[in-house]
Amino acid sequence: AELSPEGDQVFLLEQRELPGVERYVTLGTAAEVAEGIRAMVVRGAPAIGIAAAYGMALAARAAQTEDAEGYLAAMRQAGAILDAARPTAVNLSWAVRRALALAASHAHQGGAERAEAMAALGRAIHRDDVEACRAMGRLGAAHMPDEGAVLTHCNAGALATGGYGTALGVIRAAIEAGKRIRVLADETRPYLQGARLTAWELQKDGVNVEVLADSMAGWLMQRGEIKAVVVGADRIARNGDVANKIGTYAVACLAKHHGIPFYVAAPWSTVDLATPDGSAIPIEERSSEEVAVIGGKRMMPEGVRARHPAFDVTPAALVTAIFTERGAAAPGEIARLAG
């Protein structure tokens, strides 16, 4: 996500059309940004947090002529619309909360000033996220193998963040540090973020990447081909339980079964200390159609439904370590990084 210099438009790379088409969509209101998040034009917990912050900037600009009360009402409404777009990734409500706190603090200032400050907040959240990715990348890189294949699930890369990536940031940093790592990317049904996005951005970087159907990871582990797993997160509970893209839990079980380390990389904005454990994390259910139809073609009989939990929860016990910009920690120790 990018905010225009005038603060009146948000640009989103249309991720649903990658890798075939590279196209940006232009959004002019917070409601349009919310719809872009809901429809997964942009996805990835940190990226939707950034997009939401930019959406709040659009709302502040639209409310320039409002008095303080009208401004706060408009911002609260925009925040509610953005917050409702998707339930699982906590970065969304985290960004909205930061924007609303700023709104409360500056509601009595002039409209242009408020809009400018809200745009600046969005850009700061964006910039901080890239820095967080770099920092957790450096920390996590030390845990990567010196050579061999690292498995990742979904896309936790530049496309899912402000840039550089969380899980892919760890891999990028390891490669920058001279480790000879190649990447095995789960294709990640139903949206194929691994095949479409992870493969695309790693190929651009010249990283050796191969795609596998999600069902193949267990077998490649059994054959000794996978040295480590690293994934991103949509929400990390206080006890270290990790919500992430559906299929992450199965990968974590398989890694445990094969004695392979399983790492999670996420910015601190993904850690939700208000959620005691994974059972309290809302798991988004999306439509059957998104599973049934692939690339425009229906792959199931009409009248049969597909299940579509969009996320799952990996218990802390299956996680070797979590990397954040505040440090690396065993999942059970994550709350200590709150400082």
Added chain:
Amino acid sequence: AELSPEGDQVFLLEQRELPGVERYVTLGTAAEVAEGIRAMVVRGAPAIGIAAAYGMALAARAAQTEDAEGYLAAMRQAGAILDAARPTAVNLSWAVRRALALAASHAHQGGAERAEAMAALGRAIHRDDVEACRAMGRLGAAHMPDEGAVLTHCNAGALATGGYGTALGVIRAAIEAGKRIRVLADETRPYLQGARLTAWELQKDGVNVEVLADSMAGWLMQRGEIKAVVVGADRIARNGDVANKIGTYAVACLAKHHGIPFYVAAPWSTVDLATPDGSAIPIEERSSEEVAVIGGKRMMPEGVRARHPAFDVTPAALVTAIFTERGAAAPGEIARLAG
């Protein structure tokens, strides 16, 4: 697969176009049948064994004017072509071997007589397979839960066999016996046999079936929704190791992790006592394109390759029991059923 009454054509339901299109292809030579098996017009270990037997019948018909020596040479050549079509399912070489044994025993008979006998062998292998499915279904049904969801992977149904199915035969028999079972069908990437075929044939039978992406099974197990797993097999080694569609191994690991019984149903023709254990089973590698392109659309960047092991091996230790028409057995005891 069906052989025409004249024994001069084999009809295969074009399974690659299901469920959108129901179309039969007509094949006139053993080489065409081999190509249909290689290209997965027909798939499923018992079904390709039957198709191969019918292919041998076409070869016998084509060699009617040959003398004994010419007939045997033609049959050996047809057998070699069919046998090479796919490596993992042992039913293919089993059927070819039976046809070649018959050819050796009747090579000196008249051409029409030989062709008729070879067609009769194909029909007997077909009929025996349906009976085997019914028998293992009755045996396996007793092991199914009285109610709840049973998970299956790939298609081990009527479409994969002479009819009724192996894993789906067990489920059908359990439902016929009054058990209130619903089916969760892994979509089974890359070919989507679960979404396209299992859902299609169970819907036709009025069985409650839902499809899930392969990555979802672990999470549904964790949520307590899956009571048992039942799958087919492409080859069962003497020690009880089971080769089956890629992803089966991961499902078996997940079932073990969650304490859920994992059953295999297969005709005796799938048991290969000449193979000591799973490490001796050849695992077919298929093309990257079959993973990269879904429904005619490329879902990965050009220049990135996908892995495509078509099968995996589930060690006997992860298998609760194997159902065959000769009885149910713990996997380590399977050789005892040889009798």
